[in-house]
Amino acid sequence: DTGVSQNPRHKITKRGQNVTFRCDPISEHNRLYWYRQTLGQGPEFLTYFQNEAQLEKSRLLSDRFSAERPKGSFSTLEIQRTEQGDSAMYLCASSRRDRTFLERDTEAFFGQGTRLTVV
């Protein structure tokens, strides 16, 4: 397994355009997280999935943000009508969580991120 993969690595877009990012998690992981990180800050939670179900979406996220994880495999994060304030590193992570057998739980493994610049 090659780990968590994110595409593209870099994206420059004009304000008002839509962008979509993709995350391919580690294959046996049922959890998938999206975070946003700006300079000098920690990863800020956006949303997460257990298999294909979206468990929570941060209240900080506007309706311009949407995420999907069809079939519980890869995930996409779409930002509509981008604004300059959306410029950040978008991080994806995956893990395995098993509430029956905690020994099977893993830590979250992160991808290299997608850096978005809105001009």
Added chain:
Amino acid sequence: AQKVTQAQTEISVVEKEDVTLDCVYETRDTTYYLFWYKQPPSGELVFLIRRNSFDEQNEISGRYSWNFQKSTSSFNFTITASQVVDSAVYFCALSEVWGRDDKIIFGKGTRLHILP
């Protein structure tokens, strides 16, 4: 609600000195995971350790050690005999195990400079 506080925003030490990074957390759940991650200049977050709340035994891995104190809700990280390669941003994180709110949340990080 969960919260992770890393009060030290930036630390500089001279190589070979020991350094401790502080982490204080808040959670209403009695069972939770605590994590430390390293983010080197390359940018990718690298997992260092996961601690279960029901296991208070401290851990040592080479030059790294972690001190988990449930009574003070702290999970501090010590690097012994620091090296320049330890320069990075370090994040402490928290996740409930059984609660409905079991996402992983991060502190704001501590930027560590190891000076040669």
